[in-house]
Amino acid sequence: DTAVSQTPKYLVTQMGNDKSIKCEQNLGHDTMYWYKQDSKKFLKIMFSYNNKELIINETVPNRFSPKSPDKAHLNLHINSLELGDSAVYFCASSQDSRRGEQYFGPGTRLTVT
Amino acid sequence: LAKTTQPISMDSYEGQEVNITCSHNNIATNDYITWYQQFPSQGPRFIIQGYKTKVTNEVASLFIPADRKSSTLSLPRVSLSDTAVYYCLVGGSSSASKIIFGSGTRLSIRP
Numbered sequence: 001d002t003a004v005s006q007t008p009k010y011l012v013t014q015m016g017n018d019k020s021i022k023c024e025q026n027l028g029h030d031t032m033y034w035y036k037q038d039s040k041k042f043l044k045i046m047f048s049y050n051n052k053e054l055i056i057n058e059t060v061p062n063r064f065s066p067k068s069p070d071k072a073h074l075n076l077h078i079n080s081l082e083l084g085d086s087a088v089y090f091c092a093s094s095q096d097s098r099r100g101e102q103y104f105g106p107g108t109r110l111t112v113t
Numbered sequence: 114l115a116k117t118t119q120p121i122s123m124d125s126y127e128g129q130e131v132n133i134t135c136s137h138n139n140i141a142t143n144d145y146i147t148w149y150q151q152f153p154s155q156g157p158r159f160i161i162q163g164y165k166t167k168v169t170n171e172v173a174s175l176f177i178p179a180d181r182k183s184s185t186l187s188l189p190r191v192s193l194s195d196t197a198v199y200y201c202l203v204g205g206s207s208s209a210s211k212i213i214f215g216s217g218t219r220l221s222i223r224p
Contacts, residue, residue: 107154
């Protein structure tokens with residue numbers, strides 16, 4: 001059984017489009033995260049939700065909007081996609097928002113042309 | 114924000130013990146130190162976490178000196194499958210604590 005799953009795995013789209021990435025965890029964790037990994041492999045946290053409440057909101061363009069319908073799901077919607085948004089986006093979850101180890105999904109490779 | 118510094122890359126051979134050191138000079142009092150492993154085209158995988166002294170699990174050991182300004186991940190008897198990028202990060206002292214991944218150490222294991 002997949003612990004943290006993301007869809008789609010690959011996403012190719014054109015500049016200006018709006019797209020969403022979905023994430024689901026079946027671990028019963030309270031906290032979920034979105035990370036962006038660029039071509040240089042730097043992994044940067046974007047958002048964190050704890051029990052559907054936003055607790056970390058890094059400096060990302062407001063074109064990025066996370067949505068957590070329940071604590072098992074954290075989706076990422078991106079408006080007006082730009083070339084610089086091309087990256088691998090990872091979803092992760094942890095038991096709580098403090099010291100817990102994080103479980104990462106397989107990633108979504110987004111390519112904006 | 115607690116920033117971490119690691120060597121960019123390391124090489125070793127199968128069967129050797131590998132030690133990767135991470136510096137985190139401004140670690141907060143309640144921050145934990147966590148190490149992750151990442152293979153190409155996969156998400157990072159948790160290896161080990163500690164607060165002070167030494168922690169050991171089935172895959173690695175983590176050594177943390179008393180001042181906690183650095184930590185060393187020790188991988189005993191590495192194999193080719195240990196070739197990966199290893200990230201050290203500190204954080205978690207509060208719910209809003211920003212968890213920052215460093216640039217990682219690319220470990221290459223040779224036969």
